[in-house]
Amino acid sequence: MDSTPTSDTTPDAPNEPAEETSASGIDHFDAAGFLKQVTRQAGVYQMYGGDGNILYVGKAKNLKNRLTSYFQSSSGLSPKTRALVSRIRNIQVTVTPTEAEALVLEQNLIKQQRPPYNILLRDDKSYPYIMFTSGDEFPRLAMHRGGKKKGVSYFGPFPNVGAVKSSLGFLQKTFRLRNCEDSIFNNRQRPCLQHQINRCTAPCVGLIKAEEYREDIRHAEMFLRGKSDELVRELADQMEAASINLEFEKAAVYRDQIAALKRVQAQNIVESGSADIDVIALHQQAGMVCVHLLYIRQGRILGSKSHFPKGQLLEVGGELLASFLAQFYLQGAERDYPRVTLLSHEVSDHEVISEAIQQQCGRQIAFQSDLRGQRNRWMQMALTAAKENLQAQLANKQNTLQRFEALQDALRLESMPERLECFDISHSHGELTVASCVVFDTNGPLKSDYRKFNIDGITGGDDYAAMEQALRRRYTRLQKGEGVMPDILLIDGGKGQLNRAREVLAELAVTDVLMIGVAKGTTRKAGFETLILPDGTSEMTLDGDSPALHLIQHIRDESHRFAITGHKQRRDKKRRTSRLEDIPGVGAKRRRELLRHFGGLQGIQKASIEDLAKVPLISKKIAEDIYTALNSE
Incomplete structure (x- = not known):
């Protein structure tokens, strides 16, 4: 498709071609002046920095509207977009007839220029194929990558080499086709190991006729074209014919091929009409x-x-x-x-x-x-x-170490931190509160040091009190030497949570731990986090692509996951626990007798005091206690 830019014929510039529009400045970009004359047509825009290097390539259905969105109030932009806009010194616009053509041109420019603010993929240079050499009496089965030759049958492309090798293995086992190089094939004097393990019919030494081998090739091609059902029917007919002619060895080969094809079909669910x-x-x-x-x-x-x-x-x-x-x-x-x-x-x-x-x-x-x-x-x-x-x-160790180094640089620490802890709280409407403590070192998550704290004795939903209790329990033990002190303590929350944490650690005389709050931004989306520094008033925002921020996000997300998991386990345990266990005087033996007599908790709940008193080991007083406990709600 020709993606050559067209002329701008909108009312903004009725008599002037707008094949390419640009605006630039030495120290800043004159956005207002540029936006006044930019077209409303579809097209592609290229953003450049002060050094003349490309920053970003984008496409738009309406260039004026799209570019205007970059220069409106910065509060609605992500930190990464704000960083991009601050570096813009020049924008070039190319008009295209349609948005689809703009998209094609955009991708061509991205591929050529590799802008740092666009997402970039490592594209495969070529895809692997399965090929059958032609012109030979006994064609060879092999994988191929690169340019194609005339007279060779190719099937694919396949997504990766692993998919090709899997298919080649099946074809060799099922149809026993040769895969050796021609130099080896032409000089064989006896069958090779592939024939001995029943993966080749040994055409190199004449153990199969050319027409029979060609038939195996044709069957393999049918399989690769997705004609497995048709192939199974054909093989079944050939198996029946071979049996009638008393060629039982040949019939057994067809039988094994049918069985292999049916196993493949059983492993894969085919959607009729949309299998690709x-x-x-x-x-x-x-x-x-x-x-x-x-x-x-x-x-x-x-x-x-x-x-x-x-x-x-x-x-x-x-x-x-x-x-x-x-x-x-x-x-x-x-x-x-x-x-x-x-x-x-x-x-x-x-x-x-x-x-x-x-x-x-x-x-x-x-x-x-x-x-x-x-x-x-x-x-x-x-x-x-x-x-x-x-x-x-x-979790890659090299990536994690780089993130720890980036965190040291971001916080301007004299030495690289080697151990981080992060706390989070989870509950259901204030009930069954669980606090999590997650630990990372320079190798990544240190799950053996993770801890959960069941929080009791607080007002439901009071996350400050829950955090205080978890921190007090955790750091009291660490002060006694029951564990290793972290270099940095991350608190998932704002200034209030951080201040409460500072008070707890001050009471416990813990002075060598750097505390940082991780507060969600106004949009509450990843990449907008604000770091609250130890003094409780200073704040820091890291770039969205900062490895230090990625490390903080990772440990914060892990503490959130671990807290939710602990809360669910506590909630599920309560649901599994019989309500009889909470009744004073009803121990394991009496619970067993009650359940045996009534068949379950539902039957016990329906029973009267008199019915309960008839159960062995249950006195009238205990029956009244059971009845009251189960029917008090």
Whole structure:
């Protein structure tokens, strides 16, 4: 598709071409002057810094509206966007006929210029294929990557080498095709190990006729084209014919091939009419992103891959996924395009992305995010993989050490902190409160040192009192030597929580722990956190792409997860506990007799005092106590 910019014919500039509009300044950018003359047409904008280097490339349906949004009140912008705007010294605008063409041009510019504020993917240079050499009497089965040759049959592309190797292994086991190089094949004098383990019919030494080998090749090609049902029927007919002709060894080969094909079919659920699907799930945590893809072809999951997009201006949810889709489908090398792509988040620009893909690649892809049935199960698999792979990335020792070093720089500490603790509170409407204490060292989460505190004796919902009790219990033990003091104590909360923590540690004479509050910003979204420094009045905001902030977000999220888990366990334990245990005088033996007599707690609740008194070991007085306890609500 030709993405050459068109002339601006809007009323803003009726007689002048606006193929490219720019504005620049030495020390600052004159946003007001620039916005007065920018067009309202669709197009692409390129933002440059004072050194002339590209900062960001974007596209818009209405350039004037989109660019104006950057220079309105900064309170509505994320810290990362504010950082971008502060560096802008020049903007160039290129007009395109449609938004879809703007999207294609945007992706081409991103690929060429690699702007630091755009999300950037490491794109595969080429995708692997399965090939059958032609022109040979006995074609070879192999993996291929790179340029294609005439006269060779290619199947793919596959998402990764692992998917190719899995398919090659199945084809060799089932159809026993050769995979050796021609130099080896032409000089064999006896069958190799592949024949001995029943993975090759040894055409090199004439143990199979050329027409029979060609038939095996044809069957393998049918499988790769997704014609498994048709292939099974054909093999069944051949097995029956071989049995009638008393060729039992040949019939056994066909039988084994049918069994192998049916095992593959049983392992994969085929969706009629839409078996070629990409499943794309996004998970964000601690300032990082993982996008996980499942590749489903002919109803089989061929493979999967995780991407970790990088960029200083990472968006949230659907916006980030839209940027990923545009790069993945428009910038990549030759791809195996699906009919349908399933998305974990709704993408508002999906129609524009679909139109751009069709214009550039001649493919139509339908995007879906409202999923049910098998498609939803595939999505849950992808979401789980995205979450687990991102957590593994966060736990990487090298990444964690870099984040600790960045935290030292951000807080201007003389030495690098080696141990962090973070506290959080969880409860249900003030009941069954649990406080969590999570510990990180330079290797990541130190789960052996995690602690939970069941909080009792406070007013329900009083998080300050809950935090005070947890800190007092924790640091009283640490002062006695029952554990290791942290270098930094992070409190998930604002100035009030931090001040209460300072009071507790002062009472306990704990003086060598740096305390920092982690308060959510006005939008309460990740990346907007404010750090409250130890004096309780000074505040600090780190850039959204700061490794130090990512470390703080990671330990804060982990303490939140651990607190919720502890609260749920405490709540579930209460639900499992019999109400009889709270009644004075009703011990294990009497509870057993009551349950045996009435069959369960529900029967006991319905019983009268007289009925309760008939149970062995239950006196009239105890029966009255039981009746009152169970019917007092």
